[in-house]
Ligand code: AMP
């Protein structure tokens with residue numbers, strides 16, 4: 325994807341006016357606004373129909389900018405050095421005197437921060453005098469957007485501008501690590517937990533707050549394609565789309581596969597794209613083959629379980 329400077333400047337123009345802009349990142353597209361502005365950030369909640377209590381992730385260009393808003397600690401610096409810029413988000417203590425809007429933190433004293441790797445979002449952040457609050461660019465509870473067209477499909481004319489940066493390379497949200505007291509994995513995503521454990525010399529595991537694997541119905545709905553999803557299925561029903569982890573000889577209009585060779589990273593990248601494709605057809609439901617619950621497979625299963633409650 326070529327860097328188009330005039331499009332980046334156009335995005336800056338809207339952002340400086342406290343408007344929202346759809347931005348490309350390597351994880352998923354973001355719905356961005358000036359994180360220091362109450363009016364700009366309130367537009368994010370309005371556009372996404374997002375509950376006010378759900379705090380936003382703030383995107384930074386570098387550590388110098390971050391130091392205005394957060395208290396840094398050793399674990400953060402270790403992980404930052406290894407994985408940033410990249411698909412990892414850190415929850416840190418908010419600094420006294422930070423200009424971060426109260427909308428962003430839901431008045432909490434913590435802040436989720438990330439350094440995106442996508443060259444276009446980096447260039448944009450470098451030009452701005454403020455960090456960008458940018459949750460995923462989708463209507464709350466729906467499927468995340470991985471292309472600029474997806475963002476357009478979500479918001480239509482309500483969104484003033486979308487900066488195109490091609491298809492997101494990771495295709496799945498960032499891993500969120502809480503670094504307030506003891507490190508904690510708060511969301512599975514683009515960096516595998518075992519890589520984080522290696523750097524911190526820990527053995528952290530992702531613990532769902534709800535007993536999800538047993539009772540998926542109790543999960544907070546998210547990433548929803550709007551039709552039911554059945555997991556660990558061997559053969560699909562009539563009028564059901566069937567998602568396979570790996571390309572097989574069987575073919576049919578209802579068959580979708582997430583990777584060519586059972587590569588879980590590739591499968592994660594293709595998950596939202598596939599769910600969007602299926603959503604636009606007339607299937608009654610979606611069946612998914614069993615996906616190994618390791619590495620990126622654990623992140624895929626987590627998203628599917630949440631999507632399954634619709
Ligand atoms: P999204 O809006 O899709 O980018 O998701 C952002 C995620 O980050 C949500 O699940 C938020 O609850 C989470 N988040 C944002 N800020 C914080 C915070 N200060 N502490 C814990 N989680 C956070």
Ligand code: MG
Pocket residue numbers: 459460468
């Ligand atoms: Mg989201």
